[in-house]
Amino acid sequence: xxxxxxxxxxxxxxTFVGEQPPPAQETGAxxxxxxxxxxxxxxxxxxxxxxxxxxxxLSGFLPWLLGGxxxxxxxxECREIxxxxxxxxxxxxxxxxxxxxxxxxxYPSEAYxxxxxxxxxxxxxxxxxLFPKVPRALLIVTLIYPFAAYYLIWGGTILISVMALxxxxxxxxxxxxxxxxxxxxxxxxxxxxAIIVWQIGGFIAAAAPNVLALTEIPSRDMGGxxxxxxxxxxxxxxxxxxxxxxxxxRQSSLPIIKWICVVFIEFIRGVPxxxxxxxxxxxxxxxxxxxxxxxxxxxxxxxxxxFASAYIAExxxxxxxxxxxxxxxxxxxxxxxxxxxxxxxxxxxxxxISIPGIVNVAVGLFKDTTxxxxxxxxxxxxxxxxxxxxxxxxxxxxxxxxxxAAFLFFIVCYGISQYSQWLERQLATDHx
Amino acid sequence: xxxxxxxxxxxxxxxxSDEVAIRIEGMNKWYGQFxxxxxxxxxxxxxxxxxxxxPSGSGKSTLIRCINxxxxxxxxxxxxxxxxxxxxxxxxxxxxxxxxxxxxHFNLFPHLTILENCTLAPIWVRKTPKRxxxxxxxxxxxxxxxxxQAHKYPGQLxxxxxxxxxxxxxxxxxxxxxLFDEPTSALDPEMIKEVLDTMIELAEEGMTMLxxxxxxxxxxxxxxxxxxMDQGQIVEQNEPEEFFKNPKSERTxxxxxxxxxx
Numbered sequence: 001x002x003x004x005x006x007x008x009x010x011x012x013x014x015t016f017v018g019e020q021p022p023p024a025q026e027t028g029a030x031x032x033x034x035x036x037x038x039x040x041x042x043x044x045x046x047x048x049x050x051x052x053x054x055x056x057x058l059s060g061f062l063p064w065l066l067g068g069x070x071x072x073x074x075x076x077e078c079r080e081i082x083x084x085x086x087x088x089x090x091x092x093x094x095x096x097x098x099x100x101x102x103x104x105x106x107y108p109s110e111a112y113x114x115x116x117x118x119x120x121x122x123x124x125x126x127x128x129x130l131f132p133k134v135p136r137a138l139l140i141v142t143l144i145y146p147f148a149a150y151y152l153i154w155g156g157t158i159l160i161s162v163m164a165l166x167x168x169x170x171x172x173x174x175x176x177x178x179x180x181x182x183x184x185x186x187x188x189x190x191x192x193x194a195i196i197v198w199q200i201g202g203f204i205a206a207a208a209p210n211v212l213a214l215t216e217i218p219s220r221d222m223g224g225x226x227x228x229x230x231x232x233x234x235x236x237x238x239x240x241x242x243x244x245x246x247x248x249x250r251q252s253s254l255p256i257i258k259w260i261c262v263v264f265i266e267f268i269r270g271v272p273x274x275x276x277x278x279x280x281x282x283x284x285x286x287x288x289x290x291x292x293x294x295x296x297x298x299x300x301x302x303x304x305x306x307f308a309s310a311y312i313a314e315x316x317x318x319x320x321x322x323x324x325x326x327x328x329x330x331x332x333x334x335x336x337x338x339x340x341x342x343x344x345x346x347x348x349x350x351x352x353i354s355i356p357g358i359v360n361v362a363v364g365l366f367k368d369t370t371x372x373x374x375x376x377x378x379x380x381x382x383x384x385x386x387x388x389x390x391x392x393x394x395x396x397x398x399x400x401x402x403x404x405a406a407f408l409f410f411i412v413c414y415g416i417s418q419y420s421q422w423l424e425r426q427l428a429t430d431h432x
Numbered sequence: 433x434x435x436x437x438x439x440x441x442x443x444x445x446x447x448x449s450d451e452v453a454i455r456i457e458g459m460n461k462w463y464g465q466f467x468x469x470x471x472x473x474x475x476x477x478x479x480x481x482x483x484x485x486x487p488s489g490s491g492k493s494t495l496i497r498c499i500n501x502x503x504x505x506x507x508x509x510x511x512x513x514x515x516x517x518x519x520x521x522x523x524x525x526x527x528x529x530x531x532x533x534x535x536x537h538f539n540l541f542p543h544l545t546i547l548e549n550c551t552l553a554p555i556w557v558r559k560t561p562k563r564x565x566x567x568x569x570x571x572x573x574x575x576x577x578x579x580x581q582a583h584k585y586p587g588q589l590x591x592x593x594x595x596x597x598x599x600x601x602x603x604x605x606x607x608x609x610x611l612f613d614e615p616t617s618a619l620d621p622e623m624i625k626e627v628l629d630t631m632i633e634l635a636e637e638g639m640t641m642l643x644x645x646x647x648x649x650x651x652x653x654x655x656x657x658x659x660x661m662d663q664g665q666i667v668e669q670n671e672p673e674e675f676f677k678n679p680k681s682e683r684t685x686x687x688x689x690x691x692x693x694x
Contacts, residue, residue, distance in 0.1 A: 329502055330539030334553035334605060335529025337521070344552060348543050429543055429585040 063087040068400075070095055074393035093397045094404055097388055101404070104223015104378050105387050111155070111215060115226050118152040121145060122233065130419065132426070153222075153230070155214035163201025167194040183339070219297040223378035225408055230297070231379075232366040232412075235304040239365070240358070242305065243312030244351075248342065250317060261313070268310035274371055276303040281375040300372055308365045315357035319350035352427045359420040363413045370409075380405050441653045445638045448656060451478040452511075453609055453640045454499060459508030461494060461664075468494050469505070470664045478608075481641045483651040483672075486661035487687060492644045495661070496611045499642070500531045513608060529557050532602030536614040538594045540586040540601070546573070547582040550601045558605065565604070572600040576630050592623025596630050603634075610634065612643040646691060652676060660684045 037047045067088030072078040078090035094101070103112060125145035128138040147161035171194030179186030222230065249261035268276075280299040323346060331341035351358075373382030384401045388394050394401075454476040461469040469491045476482060484492045497503040498510060501517055501524045510517040512527050541549050550569035554560040560568070573579045576596035578589075586594055595615055602610060612631065616624045628650050635641060635654045645651070651658050652672045659669040660683075668675070668684045676692075679685045 324537075324539075326535060326537050326539040327541065329535065330541065332502060333500060333528055333531075333533040333535075333539075334601070335525045335527075335557045336553060337525050340556050344556065345541055349541075352543065427543070429587065 060087075064089045064399075072096075075395065075397055089400050090397050091400050093388065093394045093400055097383075097394070100224060100383055100388065101380060102224045103226050104221065104383060106221040107217060107223060107226070108215065108221075111217060114152040114155070114214065118149045119229070121148065121152075130423075151214065153217070153226075154219070155216040157205055157209050158212040159201070159205040159208060163198065163205055167197035167201060170194060170197045219295050222297060224383050225380045227297075227372070227377065227379040228366070228369045228409075231301060231304060231369040231372065234301050235308055235365055235369075236362045238301075238305045239308035239312055239361075242309035243316055243358075244347065246309060246313035247316035247320060250313065251320060264306075265310045265313050268306050269314070273304070273307050273368055274374060276307055277371060277375050279303065296377070300375075300377070304365065304369065308361055311361045311364075312358055315354050315361060316350060318357065319352075319354035320346065322353050323349055352424070355420050355424055355427075359416060363416055366412060366416070367409060370405075380408065441632055442636050445636055446479065446481065446656070447638065448477050448479045452476070453478045453480070453513065454642075455509075455511040456499075457509045457511075459498065459505050459510060461491075461498060461503065461505045461507075468664050469498070472508070472666060474659075474666065476609075476640065476642065478640050479638050480657060481635050481655045482643065482657045482659060483655040484642065484644045484659045484661060485646060485648075485651070485687075486667075490661040491664040492661045493613050496533075496613060496642050496644055499609075499611060500528050500533055502533075525557070529553070529605055530607055531609045531611060532599075532605060532607035533611045534595065534598045534602060534613065534615045536617050538586070538591075538598045538618075540594055540598055542586050545583050545585055546578070546589070546597050549586065549597060550604045553601070554604050569600070569604050572603045573597070575603070575633070576600045577626075590623060591619045592626045595619065595623075595627045599627075599630055599634070609640045609642070612641065612645065614644050614646075616645065616647060648676070648692060660687065662687075 038044045064087055067082075067086065068091040069078045069081050069088055070091050072081055072090070072092035073096060075090055075093075078092055079086075082088050082090075099109060099112065103115065107115075121141070122145065124138065125142045128134045128136060128142055144165065147165045150164075151158055151161040171190040174193040175186045175190030177186075178189050246261050246265060249257050250265065252258045252261070277300060280303040281296070284294065284299055327345055327349065328341065331345040336344065370379055370381040372379050373385060376382070378386060384405060388401065389397070452475055454474070456472050456474040459469060459472040460467070472495060484495065486492050494503055498505050499512060504519075505517075513530060515523060515527055517524065517527065540546075541552070544552065547566060547569055550573065551562065551565040554565040554568060555562055558565075570579055570582065573582055576599055578593055578596060578600075581589055581593060581597075586597065589597065599615075615631070616627050619627065624647070628647060631641070631643070631650070632654055643650075643655075655672050657669055658672050658675040660667050660675070660679075660681075662683050668679065668681050670680075675684075676688065679688055
């Protein structure tokens with residue numbers, strides 16, 4: 001190789017380049033507009049077209065919403081107030097039937113404060129579960145909440161709730177005493193202890209029905225959006241733990257447990273929810289011994305929970321499958337037993353992966369609670385379809401009522417979705 | 433390899449006692465129809481540093497994974513610290529808590545900080561109070577020279593650092609035996625040395641070690657016995673000096689010529 005060439009091939013850097021800031025970005029509203037909306041003639045046409053469509057939609061929607069009538073006693077009065085050919089909607093139906101939409105038509109109006117208080121308490125009880133920064137001491141509220149909410153919404157003597165809570169506590173104490181001698185022993189002894197306490201508590205509550213009693217309100221009087229919220233909250237919070245157990249059971253090395261879980265999941269997933277609801281409503285009564293009065297809401301809760309937990313189990317199975325084998329081995333090699341490695345290592349990671357799927361099921365489940373209107377329960381949609389639209393006064397006010405229902409469901413579902421995205425950001429520790 | 437010359441190994445405390453740490457007798461393992469391990473007989477004395485090498489698929493990883501029951505063997509006997517491995521889960525968990533293991537891909541828990549990775553098993557398996565467990569963890573993190581990373585997550589560390597954390601995590605359980613399954617195979621060349629240095633330090637303190645590795649420099653300097661495996665069997669074992677200078681079997685000669693030849 002000639003000397004002249006060698007000079008250009010061999011190279012040694014003598015000074016290193018320091019860190020420099022990136023070049024300034026082009027910013028400003030006009031530049032943004034030109035870049036994103038009017039970058040060439042085709043996009044410009046599309047932008048103008050889109051603007052026109054938005055204008056048409058809003059010019060119909062805004063007068064309807066803003067020019068609406070909020071104070072009237074029937075659709076005819078609405079039309080009179082608005083005048084001939086007016087575009088405003090008849091929102092008076094919402095203000096006049098407000099309580100019916102929220103609580104159903106037979107929930108006693110003097111007791112409206114009870115479910116409202118239960119809803120407020122729900123926020124307190126859910127906070128420590130949903131947000132890690134909330135003090136752990138509030139978990140005691142979470143423990144008591146289901147029993148308090150039952151007492152508030154259904155009424156009756158407070159002894160029912162107290163005894164139910166007592167049964168859970170006694171069961172847990174028995175379990176934690178015996179669990180060292182084997183999980184199965186502790187589990188079944190705990191369940192047995194809880195059942196004994198519940199039986200005794202049932203007698204006590206029946207003997208003293210007036211201790212701190214609120215007016216008893218039967219399940220058939222529940223309705224409106226309250227019913228959707230009860231079903232949604234109870235079923236989501238039950239189906240998540242059941243789904244986890246099913247997902248782990250499906251991976252079990254014990255064939256009996258595995259096959260029970262597989263059969264349950266595949267069967268429940270293969271049947272439409274509405275079929276299960278009809279079973280809950282009609283068929284279940286044939287199989288139960290005569291005289292057992294099995295609350296309709298309870299039957300519906302069982303069916304929706306089974307349905308949702310089968311779906312959640314499959315979502316979590318996906319999360320479990322996504323974990324590398326090394327995580328199981330890492331946990332095993334340290335001597336963690338099955339329960340510890342699941343609780344501390346595997347599930348926290350698998351659940352994090354499954355969050356979008358679980359939220360998907362939860363949102364779907366919440367909206368599916370409107371299906372109970374088909375088995376003649378008067379939830380929000382049931383109220384609208386039945387008593388309100390069928391009445392002389394409000395026959396024909398479709399848009400306002402269904403729009404309102406859509407709006408309520410949207411708020412809740414969008415809230416769940418936003419929460420889940422926040423949670424995913426909080427849990428991001430893998431820095432991929 | 434190239435690092436051989438740089439290693440300074442203090443052999444003063446490396447003593448092999450007569451006490452048996454691991455005894456394997458007539459052990460066989462199958463994956464379905466495939467016979468992975470065939471008639472393995474191996475006795476490891478306390479304080480031994482054994483390097484196991486061999487071509488891929490020779491069963492060397494499977495062998496050490498059988499010792500802490502990550503893999504089940506179908507025939508023969510494995511005795512660790514006087515306890516015979518059986519299908520009794522409690523017994524297996526006890527053996528695992530006394531045998532440390534480091535993996536090729538570290539297997540740190542990505543959702544926990546470095547410190548939590550190290551304190552998890554002492555707290556839950558040994559029931560150590562949290563404060564004590566953290567003290568022990570910091571002690572071992574200092575030993576592997578990354579105490580300042582304690583509150584980061586594994587994903588924020590380099591491969592070499594992660595493997596050193598994995599070693600510290602095992603040490604927090606105060607194991608009497610350490611198993612290494614290709615601890616440097618997934619690392620960049622620049623990071624291999626820091627991990628090997630940590631392992632040498634451990635050997636210098638008299639830890640019983642079984643190490644599957646292709647780091648022949650490490651084998652020469654640290655091991656007191658090198659085992660060569662092929663087709664699921666132990667083909668040759670000897671002191672490192674003899675093993676590398678005068679390999680007896682043709683298969684060993686071929687293997688050594690291939691990994692040392694370039």
